[in-house]
Amino acid sequence: MVKLNDATADAALRVLLITPPSGLWKGSIERPWISTQPLGLAYIAAAVRQKHHNVMMLDAFSMGLSAEKIKAAVRSFRPQVVGISALTPQWPDAAAAAGLVKDESADMLIVAGGPHVTALPEAAASHPAVDVAVVGEGEETMQEICEAVAVGSTVDSIAGTVLGSGDSLKRNPPRARNMDLDNLPFPAHDLLPKPAMYNPYPAWGRRGKFSCIISGRGCPYGCSFCDVTTQQGKRYRLRSAENIVKEIIWLNRDFGVSMFSFRDPSMICNRKRLMEICRLIKKHKLDIAWTCSARANEVDLEMLIQMRGAGCRLIQYGIEVGNAEMLLRIKKITKERVIEAVRQTHAAGILAHGYFLFGFLDETRETLAETISFAKELRLDSAGFAAMVPFPGTEEFEKHKREGLLISQDWRDYVPTGRPVYRRQNITDDELVKAIRRAYREFYLRPRIIATHLRLVTNYHTLHNYFRSARQFLV
């Protein structure tokens, strides 16, 4: 039974929330060159604070904090509960952070959460330094965990958690999804580093402070390589336009943020709400710029014109592949529709970015070449090319596991630029890596693209990021 000592009973708790720094597992920290606010953890912070606990956040990932700095924070804040968030490649660092915190005091309750923990909660719970693994969206679960600790009762039976290991493993019933996202407090931006610390996506063409924002949760598409559906379910749960614009106004007035990145899979999925968001941004005369992701089948010219009028600068389309049959299977969309969406995006004065993935199971040399040609033919302004990684929690992971194709379950390798984690049927690892480099070279080393990007370099960070990208992908 997991229970803290009774000294904490009935008191407001001190709760520390951490994103693990990259490289903690090996003792040498690397600060990421693109970073954004960890909104999930900031939502947890806001929910816990709503219950009158004292919360400290350490975005050790974005800040590249050392083990010593984390230990120092633990010693001075003396938390009773520590929450650690992890994406799949961050799990070894999250586990190292849990161990490091536990070494400071065995009395602290260590709670792990986030996409990796949601996909593989039993493995997370089995780690010796982890007391509780939280599955899925964690606001209410974390509130209940803190409540139990505060009154000195057990945390063993809280919905949405997994505890213990081996024969003592306990999987509690899942937590019902929150259907009214407007009721959630806004993410605790005041507990995060200042917006200027974060380095957003480079191709903006605007100077200013930046923040991410989430307009809803869930995604009905269930793409085989994406784990948002596992995390958040198939049904769209949307915040209202008023609630979203209220958060934008708060971030704009109190934090000076003027660049926003909507990070849900598709914030344009509901046309009526999108139009209302655009109307409210204009009504409040907000001088902001924003980007969002979208599916090519969801846009039309009228909608795009309204979006541009409300400050939309860039749309990131998940296009993935260039072979017509694969595209239909993976994204349920035709090449013609994608071409039309990019044309309409430009007609409305918005930049178009395309994401492409290489290395699906039936990928061949020919389909790799088709993806590169399609990316160029589309007249996109920028593009990202990456190896498809079968993240736990996705259909691709299950398929590769079933067919015995996974060659690594070392989660550090699960990054699009990492060592190959699975065997492909028709192409070698070398062919895959070469195709990605070729894609970057052929896409970016064209006069039109170079001219576009020279116009978008507005500050030192952007320039620095271009150099980093060029070194990584072109050289």
Ligand code: B12
């Ligand atoms: C912004 C973002 C990033 C940012 C910031 C990540 C962060 N820590 O928030 C950055 C740029 C760093 C990033 C990087 C990567 N990302 Co990313 N990212 C996202 C994105 C678009 C939004 C995240 C978000 O704000 N979600 C909304 C909030 C509300 O949800 P949440 O973060 O999951 O948090 C909730 C729960 O997970 C839980 N929770 C989270 N933490 C904790 C902690 C505790 C203690 C508890 C109790 C609960 C809890 O409660 C939260 C609130 O409900 C998501 C897609 C998505 N829409 O979610 C992908 C996503 C999280 N990323 C993903 C991936 C694959 C990556 C990369 C590995 C690859 C890449 N895309 O380059 C890298 C990893 C970098 C590295 N070296 O570690 C995958 C995760 C898959 C997986 N199993 O890990 C996602 C789901 C995208 C996808 N389509 O599959 N990413």
